[in-house]
Every structure is written in structure tokens, then in C-alpha cells.
Amino acid sequence: MNQRIMLRHGDGGLLTNNLIRDIFYKYFDNEILTGYQDSAIFQMKAGRLAFTTDSFVVKPIFFPGGDIGKLAVCGTVNDLTSAGAVPLYLSAGFVIEEGFEIEKLDLIASSMSSICKKAGVKIVAGDTKVVEKGSADGIYINTSGIGKVHKFFNPRKITSGDEIILTGTVGEHGTAILLKRYELGLKGDFTSDCNPLSEIVSVLGDGIKHVKLMRDPTRGGVANALCEISDSYNIGAIIEEEKLQIRPAVKSVHELLGTDPLYFACEGRMILVVEKGFGTKILNCINMLDDCQNSQIIGKFDDLYSKVCVRTWLGGERILAILENQMISRIC
Amino acid sequence: MIEEDKLLIGKTVEKINKTITEDIRIMEICGTHTHQIARFGIKKILSPKIRLVSGPGCPVCVTEAGYIDALIKLLNYENVVVASFGDLLRVSGSCGNLEEQITLGKKVVTVYSPEDVLNLAQRRKGENIVFAAVGFETTAPLYAALIKMARKQKINNLFLLTSLKRMEPVIRFILEKGSVNFDAMLCPGHVAAITGTAPFLPITTVYNMPAVICGFEAMDIIASISILCRQLTGEVPVQLMNTYKRCVCDAGNTLALHLINEVFQISDANWRGIGIIIDSAFTINSDFEEYDALKKFNIEIQSSPNVFLNQCDCGKVLIGEKTPDMCVNFGRKCSPEHPIGPCMVSSEGACAAYYRYGGNKV
Ligand code: SF4
Numbered sequence: 088m089n090q091r092i093m094l095r096h097g098d099g100g101l102l103t104n105n106l107i108r109d110i111f112y113k114y115f116d117n118e119i120l121t122g123y124q125d126s127a128i129f130q131m132k133a134g135r136l137a138f139t140t141d142s143f144v145v146k147p148i149f150f151p152g153g154d155i156g157k158l159a160v161c162g163t164v165n166d167l168t169s170a171g172a173v174p175l176y177l178s179a180g181f182v183i184e185e186g187f188e189i190e191k192l193d194l195i196a197s198s199m200s201s202i203c204k205k206a207g208v209k210i211v212a213g214d215t216k217v218v219e220k221g222s223a224d225g226i227y228i229n230t231s232g233i234g235k236v237h238k239f240f241n242p243r244k245i246t247s248g249d250e251i252i253l254t255g256t257v258g259e260h261g262t263a264i265l266l267k268r269y270e271l272g273l274k275g276d277f278t279s280d281c282n283p284l285s286e287i288v289s290v291l292g293d294g295i296k297h298v299k300l301m302r303d304p305t306r307g308g309v310a311n312a313l314c315e316i317s318d319s320y321n322i323g324a325i326i327e328e329e330k331l332q333i334r335p336a337v338k339s340v341h342e343l344l345g346t347d348p349l350y351f352a353c354e355g356r357m358i359l360v361v362e363k364g365f366g367t368k369i370l371n372c373i374n375m376l377d378d379c380q381n382s383q384i385i386g387k388f389d390d391l392y393s394k395v396c397v398r399t400w401l402g403g404e405r406i407l408a409i410l411e412n413q414m415i416s417r418i419c
Numbered sequence: 420m421i422e423e424d425k426l427l428i429g430k431t432v433e434k435i436n437k438t439i440t441e442d443i444r445i446m447e448i449c450g451t452h453t454h455q456i457a458r459f460g461i462k463k464i465l466s467p468k469i470r471l472v473s474g475p476g477c478p479v480c481v482t483e484a485g486y487i488d489a490l491i492k493l494l495n496y497e498n499v500v501v502a503s504f505g506d507l508l509r510v511s512g513s514c515g516n517l518e519e520q521i522t523l524g525k526k527v528v529t530v531y532s533p534e535d536v537l538n539l540a541q542r543r544k545g546e547n548i549v550f551a552a553v554g555f556e557t558t559a560p561l562y563a564a565l566i567k568m569a570r571k572q573k574i575n576n577l578f579l580l581t582s583l584k585r586m587e588p589v590i591r592f593i594l595e596k597g598s599v600n601f602d603a604m605l606c607p608g609h610v611a612a613i614t615g616t617a618p619f620l621p622i623t624t625v626y627n628m629p630a631v632i633c634g635f636e637a638m639d640i641i642a643s644i645s646i647l648c649r650q651l652t653g654e655v656p657v658q659l660m661n662t663y664k665r666c667v668c669d670a671g672n673t674l675a676l677h678l679i680n681e682v683f684q685i686s687d688a689n690w691r692g693i694g695i696i697i698d699s700a701f702t703i704n705s706d707f708e709e710y711d712a713l714k715k716f717n718i719e720i721q722s723s724p725n726v727f728l729n730q731c732d733c734g735k736v737l738i739g740e741k742t743p744d745m746c747v748n749f750g751r752k753c754s755p756e757h758p759i760g761p762c763m764v765s766s767e768g769a770c771a772a773y774y775r776y777g778g779n780k781v
């Protein structure tokens with residue numbers, strides 16, 4: 088096998104076939120994909136479907152706790168999950184820069200494969216393009232996914248008293264990426280929380296009827312996700328700071344940089360808005376999942392407030408405003 | 420620990436709120452205090468009779484437009500890379516900001532610490548790195564150390580364009596203004612950790628205004644406000660107190676002061692929205708002039724008084740005359756996404772903290 092991706096790996100000839108066979112089929116092996124059709128053909132049972140797509144460009148490609156491939160699968164799986172769907176099939180499109188090491192591609196494909204197994208999805212269609220050196224930054228991946236929406240999941244209007252559950256700690260993916268990207272050289276355990284959350288739908292079962300909305304707090308983090316929900320339903324919320332779990336290492340980095348972890352991406356957390364009075368019941372179900380053991384009811388929507396507010400540990404309150412810009416480094 | 424803090428803070432706040440029966444205004448000089456007060460939601464638990472107003476201690480907010488213009492000008496030189504903290508990127512000069520320069524393909528790199536700059540200079544040997552060295556006494560020693568390190572390592576492609584300000588002259592300036600608009604001062608613990616307590620003494624001895632040197636935890640801030648209130652009500656005499664003894668000693672950090680004195684000299688500075696204040700800057704002295712971007716590229720920083728376009732009230736916010744919400748642009752034309760003035764750019768800025776964390780109104 089050649090050590091690096093060459094333009095010819097993308098021209099559709101022998102090298103392309105080899106690449107697909109030696110890497111993608113090796114890891115994404117399933118009868119739908121390897122059926123040598125131009126389209127994946129599969130049977131679906133009746134019901135509602137969810138369909139989503141996302142492109143992943145991340146720097147660095149490999150980070151503590153994951154890589155671009157894991158992220159691409161988790162991103163799409165979690166988007167489907169937030170639509171109340173059990174993810175079934177994914178497609179994966181790769182844009183690779185000439186000169187990219189094949190060994191790295193192998194690692195990426197292998198981690199995609201193991202996450203797919205964990206999430207119970209199959210990659211059934213794909214595409215590879217190779218672009219000239221300098222026209223891309225290593226590798227970009229697009230994933231699209233299709234899933235079956237739970238019959239009892241009905242997103243609906245949020246009203247005062249609806250409870251907010253967050254399924255784990257805050258801001259770990261964004262922080263891990265930040266530290267790696269800028270080589271800040273801080274010591275400590277900074278690992279991305281990147282993980283597929285597809286089990287949430289199955290573990291909730293019929294209980295999902297009490298869930299009014301789900302949202303994965305990726306870009307812009309927990310803060311932006313909550314602000315967006317509050318904006319679109321025109322209702323404020325109150326979040327208890329003491330219920331937000333922020334790992335001490337993450338907290339200290341943000342204290343140092345003057346940034347707020349609530350605005351940093353999570354790639355393995357879900358926000359669930361639950362009908363008033365059903366928070367604890369839903370929480371108890373979700374807590375059973377390995378990746379959701381730190382779930383908490385972090386607050387509630389409340390029409391006494393016009394915006395999303397945080398009740399601080401000393402009883403004060405502050406507004407969580409939407410942050411359109413990337414968090415920036417602060418002097419001092 | 421937190422439970423105990425909470426109890427203690429609750430009791431202290433209760434007492435403060437009971438004793439304060441007339442409106443009082445306390446200025447926190449330091450941007451980090453502004454930020455922390457907002458983050459802890461402190462205004463919400465204090466009686467509405469106590470108003471906390473922000474002072475001129477956010478380094479980004481007091482950076483004049485002419486300085487940004489100079490950085491932009493340097494980007495036109497071949498082989499110049501400007502290294503800057505992120506929050507300076509969106510501060511506007513008289514025509515545009517550094518962020519726009521990035522989109523024009525100019526070489527602007529965001530850094531997170533002075534060490535990053537040293538690494539950058541080592542990595543990009545063929546280019547001239549100009550570091551936008553902005554800050555107060557807190558960051559000045561780090562910049563001095565950076566310059567000395569560059570000399571030691573014989574790095575000759577690193578230059579600093581400084582905009583380094585001193586706290587004492589601006590405090591005097593505000594207190595000597597005809598109409599002082601506040602009754603007590605919360606003094607910056609970070610600065611005092613370097614300078615010691617002496618620069619803050621005149622607040623109490625010359626101007627007879629209650630003052631406390633304060634740390635950045637909720638407990639520090641509440642305890643300091645409590646002392647200020649007791650001084651204001653006459654319960655204890657007006658005198659400079661230090662509630663941040665764990666970091667601040669009277670003599671300051673002699674090592675850091677030594678570094679500052681070795682590398683910098685005292686000069687006049689133009690404060691955005693305020694104007695020229697005598698002796699309020701640190702600039703690179705002649706012993707280290709080979710690291711001074713002004714000398715290397717033979718440029719000057721033009722004072723541009725005309726920065727308050729669009730009725731930005733930054734100048735008044737910075738000296739405590741107005742709270743951010745009194746500015747007509749606040750939250751309408753001016754937000755962290757589209758900042759008009761620098762107070763909205765830096766997360767330490769009074770307007771940004773007020774916007775983000777809600778000020779008095781939740
Ligand atoms: S709200 Fe904007 S325009 Fe008004 S003082 Fe603050 S920064 Fe300046």
C-alpha cells in the first residue's frame with residue numbers, strides 16, 4: 088500500500104478501488120455497502136423517518152478522546168437522536184488532501200467503524216474525493232444519516248415549568264480541542280466527551296412521550312442551545328449553577344483564559360426538555376446509560392424570566408446571552 | 420467549603436443591605452472585577468441602593484484607536500506578522516479592525532500567552548513578529564520577561580508594540596475630575612499584587628475616599644463591599660484596607676517590579692475616551708529599544724481623539740459617569756456580535772459584562 092494519498096487515489100481507477108477495498112470496506116463492511124450498487128438499497132418499516140447531514144472540519148484531526156471520524160459519526164448519530172430517532176444508516180463522504188498519510192485514514196476509518204457498532208448504525212454509502220495539496224486541510228468528512236423516529240416522540244411547545252435535563256458534564260470537547268489546537272501546554276486530563284447517544288431513545292421507550300424537545304449542545308455549547316430554545320419558544324429559563332457539572336480541570340482552564348465553559352461544545356451530551364413533573368422519572372431512566380451517568384435536572388423554563396438566567400451558587404442571578412462569536416482569549 | 424461560604428456571604432450581605440439606607444455608588448476599577456461581579460450575580464443580591472459602576476481597568480477598552488491603526492499599518496510591511504490576544508482583534512481603529520485584516524489575507528495570529536509569542540518567533544524565523552503588548556502592571560512584568568528571554572535566546576525577529584498602562588495616574592485623574600460620581604473604590608488585587616499597596620494609599624489619605632484592595636472570589640468581593648459600606652457609614656474610619664492579603668503584600672512583588680524597571684520607562688499615554696494622562700504608560704526604554712516595534716519600523720502612534728463615532732459612551736462608562744445601559748446604543752446597535760465601542764469587545768469590558776450577565780436587570 089502507498090504511504091500517502093495521491094491525486095490518483097481519487098481518479099476512480101485501480102488505486103481508488105484499492106483504497107475503498109483496503110480501508111473503507113475493511114472497516115465499514117456490511118452487505119448493503121458492499122453490494123456494489125450505486126445506491127444503497129434497504130427496507131424500511133412504516134413510520135416517520137429522520138434524515139440529517141453534516142460536514143466535519145476539525146483541527147486537530149486527532150484529539151484526546153477522539154478524531155474527525157468519530158466526531159463525524161457521533162455528530163450525525165446525535166442529530167438523529169435529538170430528533171427522537173433511532174439511527175439506522177449513514178453515508179460518509181471523504182474529501183482528502185493529496186499527501187495525507189494513509190495510515191491516518193486507516194485510523195480514522197477504524198474509529199468510525201467502532202463507533203458505528205456502538206451506536207448500532209451502518210455506513211451504507213460513501214464517496215471519496217482527493218484534492219490537490221493545499222486545496223484542503225488534511226481531511227474533511229461529510230456524514231448523512233437516516234433514522235426511525237420513535238412513535239411517541241412529539242416535539243411540542245415549551246411552557247412554564249418544563250424541566251431541563253443535561254446528560255453530563257459541560258464543555259469538554261470544546262476545551263480539549265482548544266488546548267490541542269493552540270498547544271497551550273496545560274497539564275491535566277482534557278478529553279473530548281465525543282460519544283454516540285443513540286441509546287437514549289431506546290432506554291426511554293414509551294416514556295419519550297414526556298420529552299418535548301432534545302438538542303445536542305455542540306457549537307456554542309449548552310449556553311447557546313438553551314438561548315436558542317428560549318428564543319424560539321419565547322420563554323425564559325432558570326438554570327441552577329450548582330447542578331451544572333464542570334470538571335475541575337476544565338473549570339480551571341477557563342478561569343485562566345477568561346472564557347466560559349458553558350459556551351464550549353459538547354459532542355456527547357444531550358439537553359432534554361421534559362414535561363413539567365416528569366423530570367425525575369426521565370432522569371432515572373437516562374442515568375442507567377454508561378455515557379449519561381452524570382445526568383442532572385439543571386433547571387426549568389419559567390415565564391417569570393424573559394431570558395435564560397443562571398442562579399449562581401451564592402444566590403445571585405446572571406443572564407446567559409447568546410454568543411454569536413467564537414470565545415476569544417482575554418488579556419490579563 | 421462552598422456551603423460555609425454561602426452562609427457567610429448570606430449573613431454579610433444581609434448586614435450590608437440593612438446598614439445601607441441611602442444610595443451609594445462603588446467603582447470597581449478593574450475589568451476582572453466587573454466580570455466577576457456579573458458572573459456571580461452579585462448585583463442581584465445586594466440592595467438596589469448599592470450601585471456598582473465599572474472603571475477604566477479593562478486593558479482592551481482603554482486602548483486608543485491610533486494604536487490599532489499602527490498595528491494595521493505594520494501589517495502592510497512585508498514579512499510582518501502581528502500576534503495579538505483575541506479580544507483586541509475586534510477593537511476598531513479609525514478605519515477598521517484586525518479581524519478584518521485577517522479576512523484581507525494579512526498575517527494576524529491569535530495568542531494566548533506571551534510564551535506563545537516566543538514560540539511563534541522561533542517557528543517563523545523568516546518573518547518579523549510584532550506582538551500587540553496591551554495591559555496594565557499585571558502583564559507588564561510578563562512582557563519584560565519576554566523581552567529579556569528573547570535577548571537571551573538571541574531571537575531577533577520579535578518586536579513589541581506596547582500599550583501598557585499604569586493604574587495610579589488614572590485613579591488620580593478620575594478623583595481630580597470636577598464631579599466624582601462615586602463614593603468608594605474597589606481596588607484591583609492583581610495590580611496591587613505587583614505594585615504593592617502604596618499606589619492606592621492616596622485614595623484614602625488624599626481624597627478621603629473609602630478604598631479596599633480586593634481579590635476575585637465572591638467572598639473577597641462581598642467582604643470588601645462590606646468594609647466599604649462600614650467606612651461609608653462611619654462605622655470604621657476611612658483607610659485603605661487589603662482583603663487580598665494572600666496575594667498582596669505592602670511592598671508588592673519586588674521581582675516583577677524589578678523586571679518592569681529594567682525594561683520599561685514611564686511615559687504619557689492616551690486613554691481611549693479619556694485622553695492623555697501624564698506618566699500613565701510604560702514604554703520600552705533605550706536599553707531594550709531593539710525590541711520596540713515603533714523604533715524598528717520607524718512609526719508613530721497617532722492620537723485620534725475622534726473615536727467616538729455613533730455616540731458611543733465608552734468614555735463616560737470608563738470613568739463611571741454612565742452605566743452601559745444608559746448608552747443609546749447598548750443592546751441595540753451595540754452587542755458583542757457587533758461592538759461599536761471597545762467596552763463591548765473585551766469580555767472584561769463593562770458593556771460586554773453588562774450585556775452578557777445582565778447588569779442589574781435579569
Ligand atoms: S454600549 Fe457600545 S457604544 Fe455604548 S458605551 Fe458601550 S461599547 Fe460604547
